[in-house]
Amino acid sequence: MAKRDYYETLGLARGADAADIKKAYRQKAKELHPDRNADNPRAEEQFKEANEAYEVLKDAEKKAAYDRYGHAAFEGGMGGGGGPRGPQGQGDFASAFSDVFDDLFGDFMGGQRGGGGGRARATRGSDLRFNLRVKLEDAYTGQQKTITVPTAVQCGNCKGTGADDGSEAVTCPTCSGMGKVRAQQGFFTVERTCPTCNGAGQTVKNPCHVCHGAGRVEKEKSLSVNIPAGVETGTRIRLAGEGEAGMRGGPAGDLYIFIEVEDHKLFERESTNLFCRVPVSIASAALGGEIEVPTIDGGRSRVKIPEGSQSGRQMRLRGKGMPALRGGGAGDMFIELAVETPVNLTSRQKEILREFDTLSKENNPQGSSFFKSVKGFWDSMKG
Numbered sequence: 478m479a480k481r482d483y484y485e486t487l488g489l490a491r492g493a494d495a496a497d498i499k500k501a502y503r504q505k506a507k508e509l510h511p512d513r514n515a516d517n518p519r520a521e522e523q524f525k526e527a528n529e530a531y532e533v534l535k536d537a538e539k540k541a542a543y544d545r546y547g548h549a550a551f552e553g554g555m556g557g558g559g560g561p562r563g564p565q566g567q568g569d570f571a572s573a574f575s576d577v578f579d580d581l582f583g584d585f586m587g588g589q590r591g592g593g594g595g596r597a598r599a600t601r602g603s604d605l606r607f608n609l610r611v612k613l614e615d616a617y618t619g620q621q622k623t624i625t626v627p628t629a630v631q632c633g634n635c636k637g638t639g640a641d642d643g644s645e646a647v648t649c650p651t652c653s654g655m656g657k658v659r660a661q662q663g664f665f666t667v668e669r670t671c672p673t674c675n676g677a678g679q680t681v682k683n684p685c686h687v688c689h690g691a692g693r694v695e696k697e698k699s700l701s702v703n704i705p706a707g708v709e710t711g712t713r714i715r716l717a718g719e720g721e722a723g724m725r726g727g728p729a730g731d732l733y734i735f736i737e738v739e740d741h742k743l744f745e746r747e748s749t750n751l752f753c754r755v756p757v758s759i760a761s762a763a764l765g766g767e768i769e770v771p772t773i774d775g776g777r778s779r780v781k782i783p784e785g786s787q788s789g790r791q792m793r794l795r796g797k798g799m800p801a802l803r804g805g806g807a808g809d810m811f812i813e814l815a816v817e818t819p820v821n822l823t824s825r826q827k828e829i830l831r832e833f834d835t836l837s838k839e840n841n842p843q844g845s846s847f848f849k850s851v852k853g854f855w856d857s858m859k860g
Contacts, residue, residue, distance in 0.1 A: 480548050483530035491544065495535065502531040600676070602629065602693075602721035602730035609734050611704060613741040617773050617799055619706035623699055626732065630696045631722040632688035639681045639692040646679035654678045677724065693722040702734060707749070707802035712736040743771060749799045749808025754815050755780075762786045762816045770812055772797050780812050788816040 484491050487501040505527040507513075514520030533539045533551075542550035607626055631637040640646055648654040652671035656678040659666050670676040684690030700719060713735055720730025738746070745752045755770055765784035769777050772794070780792050791811045798808025822830070 481526065482547075483534055483543060486526050486530040487534070489534075493534075495537075498531065498534045502527060502535075505531075600724040600727045602723040602727065604730040605720045605732045607732060607734045608737060609702070609704075610737045610739055611708070612739055613744060613746065614773065614775075615704065616708050616736075616738045617706060620704040622702050622704055624702055624734070626698050626700060626719075628696065628698050628719075628732075629693045629721040630698065632685060632692055632694050634687040635685035635692065637692045637722065637724075639685055639688065639690040641683045641685045646677075646681050649674035649678055649680050652678065692724055700732070704736070705802060707800040708736045708738065709746075709748075709802070710736060710738045712802070744773060744810075746799060749801055751798045751808065751810045752813060753810065754813045756815045756817045757782060757786070758817055759819065762788075762814065770794075772810060773799070782814065786814055786816070788814060790814045 484493065487498065487505055489497060489501050493501070506524075509520050509524040509527055533543055539550075605626065605628060607624060609622070609624060611620065611622075632639075635641060638646065649656075649671060651673035652658050656671055656674065656676040657668050658671050659668050661667075671678075674680050681690045685692075688694050698719075700716065702714065702716070704714075713733055716732040716734065718729045719732035722729050743753055745754075751773060753770060755768060757768060761768070761782060763785060765782050765786070767779050767781050769779055772778055774797075778794055778797065780794070782792075783790075791813050794810040794812065796807050797810035800807045819826070
């Protein structure tokens with residue numbers, strides 16, 4: 478059976494360039510991989526055909542020979558540098574697939590792929606997190622705060638190059654500037670960060686005496702942070718470029734400030750609303766009156782207590798809550814009454830309360846209703 482045309486195998490027109498060939502092979506490799514085609518008995522054979530076609534067409538000399546002589550270029554020693562390697566014409570799959578592996582996973586694994594030209598790989602610095610606790614009063618008004626962050630900053634002596642006295646970095650001898658080394662493990666090629674240059678692709682002959690070749694140094698940095706009014710616990714503030722310095726002149730990471738608003742002794746917060754629990758005497762709750770309550774802005778408000786108020790009753794002070802973080806006004810403040818039972822009574826106070834209790838049994842609507850329901854329950858149980 479005649480061999481299928483390599484261009485046709487990859488779904489290409491003759492004359493396709495290297496970029497089109499690689500792109501077509503990537504698609505075929507994903508489409509025909511045996512692990513994804515368990516129900517297709519021809520998938521493995523087609524997969525090998527695609528590998529063989531790519532092994533030839535990716536090589537400029539072999540491609541030129543194939544374009545001129547076709548499959549005959551690799552039969553009987555015709556000039557073309559030899560045919561596809563490996564058993565049964567499979568080709569060097571590990572080599573072919575590793576080229577595509579770079580495109581599929583290189584960026585995901587954090588490396589900037591090098592072309593072997595010995596370029597230093599500029600790596601973005603890490604993002605940093607800083608937890609900042611603020612008082613509820615500061616979250617209400619907003620605040621300009623100075624924080625001190627331990628971080629890695631660019632070395633001032635070598636300007637981030639890692640080299641001393643203006644000396645230049647040289648191509649790493651282990652990875653030849655790739656920043657990665659490959660090891661064959663059976664059918665697959667495993668790729669790892671180069672242990673000599675740590676992925677930089679270059680090594681420094683004369684390391685900077687300040688940063689020892691790292692290009693950056695550990696240092697505490699003071700920053701001014703604007704805490705906007707209305708922040709809540711979990712609010713995140715991003716300071717672009719204030720994270721760790723990048724390697725080899727790469728951009729710095731970002732600093733993320735996570736806000737935690739401290740609990741308050743007087744106020745509880747729920748979104749933009751505030752709640753304040755205020756104790757009142759039995760007499761004030763029964764007779765009514767006025768009380769003075771604090772507000773989060775440091776002011777005072779007078780609140781009228783209706784006669785016969787019970788514990789848990791709430792009164793609203795509109796607009797006295799927290800401001801909304803992105804505008805839209807302020808929330809409300811709710812005053813919750815807690816009717817307080819007196820303690821440490823004198824004999825005279827106890828006598829007055831007993832007399833009051835005797836005279837006011839009909840004036841306790843909730844108590845009367847409750848005990849009527851209890852009596853009805855017991856009567857039904859007897860029946």
